[in-house]
Amino acid sequence: MGLPRKLKGFNTFTAGESFLGEAKTITLPELKRIMEAYRGGGMSGPVKIDLGQDEIQIKVVYGGLMRPILRQYAETSHDAVQLRFAGGYQRDDNGQVDAVEVVIRGRHEGLEFGDAEAGSDTEFTVTTACSYYKLTWNGEVLIELDLVNMIENVGGIDRLLSLRTAIGA
Numbered sequence: 315m316g317l318p319r320k321l322k323g324f325n326t327f328t329a330g331e332s333f334l335g336e337a338k339t340i341t342l343p344e345l346k347r348i349m350e351a352y353r354g355g356g357m358s359g360p361v362k363i364d365l366g367q368d369e370i371q372i373k374v375v376y377g378g379l380m381r382p383i384l385r386q387y388a389e390t391s392h393d394a395v396q397l398r399f400a401g402g403y404q405r406d407d408n409g410q411v412d413a414v415e416v417v418i419r420g421r422h423e424g425l426e427f428g429d430a431e432a433g434s435d436t437e438f439t440v441t442t443a444c445s446y447y448k449l450t451w452n453g454e455v456l457i458e459l460d461l462v463n464m465i466e467n468v469g470g471i472d473r474l475l476s477l478r479t480a481i482g483a
Contacts, residue, residue, distance in 0.1 A: 319403035319412055326374060327398040331382055338437065340399055341373040342416055343447055345457070367459055367466065370444040372397060372418050378436040379427075386422055392445040392462060393419035414451050420444035 326337040346368040351360040374397070376383075386395050399416040426439035449457040458467040464483060466473040 315407070317405050317407040319405050322402050322404045322411070324399060324401040327400070328382060328386070329396060333376070333380070336376050336378070336380065337374055338377050339375045342399065343370045343372050343418065343444060345370070345447075345459075367461060370418070370420075370447050370459065370461070371423065371441060372399075372416075372420075372444060373439065373441045376438045376440070379438050380440070383422070383438075383440055384425070387425060389421045392421060394421050395419065395442060397442060412452055414449070417446075417448045417450075418442065418444040419446035 324337070324340065326333045326340060348365040348368050349362040350365055352363045353360040389395060396417065396419050398418075401414045403412045403414055404410065420442045422440055423443040424439075424441040426441075428435075428437050428439070430436075445461045447457070447459045448455060455467070456469060458465065464474050464478050
């Protein structure tokens with residue numbers, strides 16, 4: 315019998331700067347495909363057609379205002395901001411720790427300053443629209459999505475290689 319891996323600690327980084335102790339929560343990107351139902355003549359039911367990757371975003375709640383992040387707001391390049399999440403997931407049956415890393419590149423879509431009240435919490439929420447995503451588990455790249463360069467590498471297989479070749483990219 316095994317026990318699940320649980321996040322026991324994490325850190326976030328931007329532009330190489332550690333925010334250890336400052337990031338309160340992080341909502342890692344949801345990976346979702348855009349699918350469209352299709353039913354042609356002679357088919358007994360619809361089949362979902364994969365039309366590609368849906369938008370990717372990440373949300374981080376910090377314990378207070380973050381000057382380095384405020385300076386990144388309104389960047390003009392789609393990949394101007396790099397954010398790295400490093401998490402330690404541990405199993406309580408055998409003590410094994412897995413290092414899980416998510417690296418994104420994008421730009422901040424929203425800054426939520428919350429309510430300003432003397433003596434209360436000063437949470438600061440940042441939502442970042444991503445054009446690049448990479449998930450690494452114990453040093454092995456499991457998923458890498460580069461939306462601008464039409465790369466979808468999953469488990470070591472570039473799923474868009476034949477399409478890029480077909481269009482001369």
